[in-house]
Amino acid sequence: MVSFSELGERGIVKGIRNLLGSPKGIGAGDDSAVIPFPIGDVVACVDSVTFERHFPKGMTYEDFGWTAAAVSISDLAAMGASPVGLLAALMLPPDLKEIDIYNIMKGMNNCAHMAGAFIYGGDTKFGQGAVSCTALGTMNGRKPMLRSEAMPGDIIAVTGSLGSAAAGFYAIENGLQDKVSLNPLMSPMPRVEEGIAMSGSGAVTSCIDLSDGLAEAARSICSASHVGMDIFMDFLPAGEGVDIITSNTNITREEMMLYWGGEYELLFTFDKEKRDALYDHDVEFTIIGKVTNENAPYINYENKRTVMKNGRY
Ligand SMILES: Nc1ncnc2c1ncn2[C@@H]1O[C@H](COP(=O)(O)OP(=O)(O)OP(=O)(O)O)[C@@H](O)[C@H]1O
Ligand SMILES: Cc1ncc(C[n+]2csc(CCOP(=O)(O)O)c2C)c(N)n1
Ligand SMILES: [Mg+2]
Incomplete structure (x- = not known):
């Protein structure tokens, strides 16, 4: 019989979901x-x-x-x-x-x-x-944003910036804590207003938070929506501290911005015909890629296109 650690968190949750079946409303998976x-x-x-x-x-x-x-x-x-x-x-x-x-x-x-x-x-x-x-x-009458309704052709975006929690963590590990803000690590700010505005806009087709990092989040939307993603490293908004850590340690931007997690921005996809509705609802975001009809998230960097690795968690 396999153990919890052999199955991993995601593996056991899959088994639990099969055992539970589907309730009315929206059950496990979002x-x-x-x-x-x-x-x-x-x-x-x-x-x-x-x-x-x-x-x-x-x-x-x-x-x-x-x-x-x-x-x-x-x-x-x-x-x-x-x-x-x-x-x-x-x-x-x-x-x-x-x-x-x-x-x-x-x-x-x-x-x-x-x-x-x-x-x-x-x-x-x-x-x-x-x-x-x-x-x-x-929801106060708004439609909940799920992980499962992204469509090929949709645009992929994130709120805020990426990697600042990881940068704070590595700043402490490397004695650089005076050079980097530790707030994103110590007191993360959930994107409540942004989520409300995004669901109110009617433009968003899928959404997830980045607690386990961008790579895991992208993979979760791809698997729930049966789509692929092309994300562009050069489009990713680097959080405060990311550059300081990359120039003072051997920790990469990819590690901090794609894999470490512990940050609470929202990754979402939207129908490109409805982009103005996001602006009308004052949603601030950065476009980082597009949804494809493949089945995994790809990261594009320096003319290389590779499947994103699994995150750390
Ligand atoms: N023991 C459990 N019983 C029922 N559902 C579970 C159990 N553990 C996890 N789940 C469900 O499985 C899904 C877990 O997915 P995932 O870990 O991607 O989401 P998350 O809760 O946003 O993660 P995080 O812990 O990083 O915030 C959720 O929908 C959650 O409700
Ligand atoms: C001492 C210490 N502090 C922080 C971290 C970072 N960390 C732990 S769990 C997690 C992802 C979210 O977890 P969850 O599965 O609970 O959503 C992150 C980014 C660490 N590795 N060690
Ligand atoms: Mg979550």
């Missing part, structure tokens, strides 16, 4: 679920962060709490939902100080308020150091 209620749909997701994997050197407990909320709110943003409420589950080591626990909750609460939501409850118990945040939101 950034959030859409759950039908008699009074309307609720958009819902849950995500966890751990001391082991999500607590880089220099992070505060307040940053950790902010991040716990931000990663779930980002999964609502990717659907175009407006955040309404959060539930916070804490599994924390018995020797953790009282003040540190309040600081985790303060960070979560600040992030919730920033996104227009409140924390409505949660759960608290001893554990190894993990915080799980359930986020609930509403």
Whole structure:
């Protein structure tokens, strides 16, 4: 019998999805679920962060709490939902100080308020150091953006810039923390307003957040939509710190901008006939490529065209 690590996260989730079958509404497979209620749909997701994997050197407990909320709110943003409420589950080591626990909750609460939501409850118990945040939101009549409706010929775009969380991480590892902003790593900003505007525009055919990096995100849209992608390295908007890290270490732009992840921009595709609707809704974005009728994401760089590798996660 194979183990979890042999299957990998994606492998086991595939098996779980087969076992569960498909519920009404939108079940597993997107950034959030859409759950039908008699009074309307609720958009819902849950995500966890751990001391082991999500607590880089220099992070505060307040940053950790902010991040716990931000990663779930980002999964609502990717659907175009407006955040309404959060539930916070804490599994924390018995020797953790009282003040540190309040600081985790303060960070979560600040992030919730920033996104227009409140924390409505949660759960608290001893554990190894993990915080799980359930986020609930509403589409307010907009159509949710899925991963599965990209069409060949659509344009591919991203919000914001890429690689700045990775740059912050490598700045700390290499003693360059005074030269690079650590904010994108320590307190990521989910693209809530952008997601709402994008879903409101009616132009977007698919969307996903970049938590696991651009390569994984592109691969997820390709597989859910049965399409391919041509993405152009020279079009990618480099985040703050990316150039400083490439000139001071041997870490590549590709590693930071395509594979590292830990950033919360939105990758999306749109119908090129409807581009003006995005401008009318004040969505700011950078075009990075186009959707093809192949079945994998390709990266184009210096006249070379190669399939994007799997990400790290
Ligand atoms: N134990 C589980 N039971 C049911 N569905 C699950 C389970 N684990 C994951 N899923 C579903 O599988 C999908 C996971 O996809 P993926 O990891 O690409 O998305 P994500 O939640 O946006 O990732 P991230 O954790 O990076 O935010 C989601 O739709 C999620 O709801
Ligand atoms: C100490 C430390 N801090 C941060 C990172 C980076 N990191 C961890 S998980 C992840 C992707 C999102 O995960 P998830 O699967 O939870 O969505 C990233 C970018 C690291 N490797 N080590
Ligand atoms: Mg996601």
